[in-house]
Amino acid sequence: MSLLHQESPEELDVVALGEELTKGSSHVVWASVIAAVLVTIAIAVYVIAGQKPPAAAGEIVQVWVHPRHTETLGRDANGAPMPKETFDQVIVFAQVKLHNQSQQPLFLHSIATNATLDDGIHTSYAAMPAEFGRVFQAYPELAALHGKPLSPETTINPGQTQEGMVVSAFRITKQQWDARKDLDFTFSFGYQPKLVLAPHAAVIEK
Numbered sequence: 478m479s480l481l482h483q484e485s486p487e488e489l490d491v492v493a494l495g496e497e498l499t500k501g502s503s504h505v506v507w508a509s510v511i512a513a514v515l516v517t518i519a520i521a522v523y524v525i526a527g528q529k530p531p532a533a534a535g536e537i538v539q540v541w542v543h544p545r546h547t548e549t550l551g552r553d554a555n556g557a558p559m560p561k562e563t564f565d566q567v568i569v570f571a572q573v574k575l576h577n578q579s580q581q582p583l584f585l586h587s588i589a590t591n592a593t594l595d596d597g598i599h600t601s602y603a604a605m606p607a608e609f610g611r612v613f614q615a616y617p618e619l620a621a622l623h624g625k626p627l628s629p630e631t632t633i634n635p636g637q638t639q640e641g642m643v644v645s646a647f648r649i650t651k652q653q654w655d656a657r658k659d660l661d662f663t664f665s666f667g668y669q670p671k672l673v674l675a676p677h678a679a680v681i682e683k
Contacts (some may be wrong), residue, residue, distance in 0.1 A: 488572040490641075501561065517528050521560035532579035532669045533633075537662060537676040538572040541622060543683045544651035565650040569601070570683075571643045571662060571676070583668035585631040590645040601645035603629055612644055619683060662668075 479646050525670035549562045577583045604612065605644030611624040613619055644661070647654070661675040 491587060503512075506533060529674070530578055532581070533575060533583055533672045534578055535573065535575040535664065537674050537678075538574060539674045539678055540683050541570040542654065542680055542681045543568040543570070543616065543619060544654060545616075546651075557586065564648060565652045567644050567647045567649055567651065568616070568621075569647070572640070573625070573643050573662070573674075574638060574640045575625055575627070575633060575646050575664065575672075576638045577635055579669075580635050582635065583633040583669060585629060586663060586667055587629045587635065587663075587665045588627070588643050588645075589663040589665075590643070590647075591659075591661050591663060592647060592649075592652055592654070592657050593651070594657055597654065599647055601647050603627075603637070603643045605629065605647050608670075609642075609644055610617065624683065626650075 495532055545566045545568065547564055547566065549559075569592075571590070573588075575583075575585070590601045590603065592599045592601075600630050604626075605627045606628050613623045622642070624642045625640075627639060628645050632643075633639050659675075660680070661673055664672040664674070666672070
């Protein structure tokens with residue numbers, strides 16, 4: 478454009494209109510950004526507010542283990558001779574607390590003890606109350622651990638806490654047990670996710 482060129486009124490109107498459109502576009506972009514941020518914050522608040530705590534919570538208060546090396550007598554119940562058998566076993570006792578922090582009853586279906594060994598995870602399901610008593614009949618030296626059993630068929634009402642002893646057993650040697658990589662307990666409930674708890678205190682050998 479020549480330095481002597483003068484813009485006509487029509488050209489000035491077009492330039493002014495372009496500047497106004499540019500300013501308007503900038504305002505629209507900023508408004509869109511702000512709106513997007515506000516929507517993101519609103520969604521985050523909604524999600525956080527809508528989240529509920531797990532239905533079940535709990536704690537493994539203490540764990541005791543009793544390794545056993547057993548050899549049969551070499552005769553049956555009638556006294557007839559039979560081959561002797563030997564086997565190793567580790568009996569696991571756990572004092573457990575379970576709490577229902579939902580608004581509905583919790584129906585405990587099963588309790589499993591999981592020990593991770595070199596060859597993978599070994600799982601043993603907790604004894605039912607009737608079997609629980611037989612353990613202490615077979616091993617009277619463990620009478621000090623005899624307490625209220627936590628039954629795999631327990632119902633826990635809203636806000637209620639249930640505490641009891643869980644007993645399970647593994648057909649492994651003491652050396653295998655001592656070399657374990659992990660130990661936890663799985664509690665399965667009806668219509669609710671499983672609860673997995675690990676002991677935080679040291680495991681005590683009895």
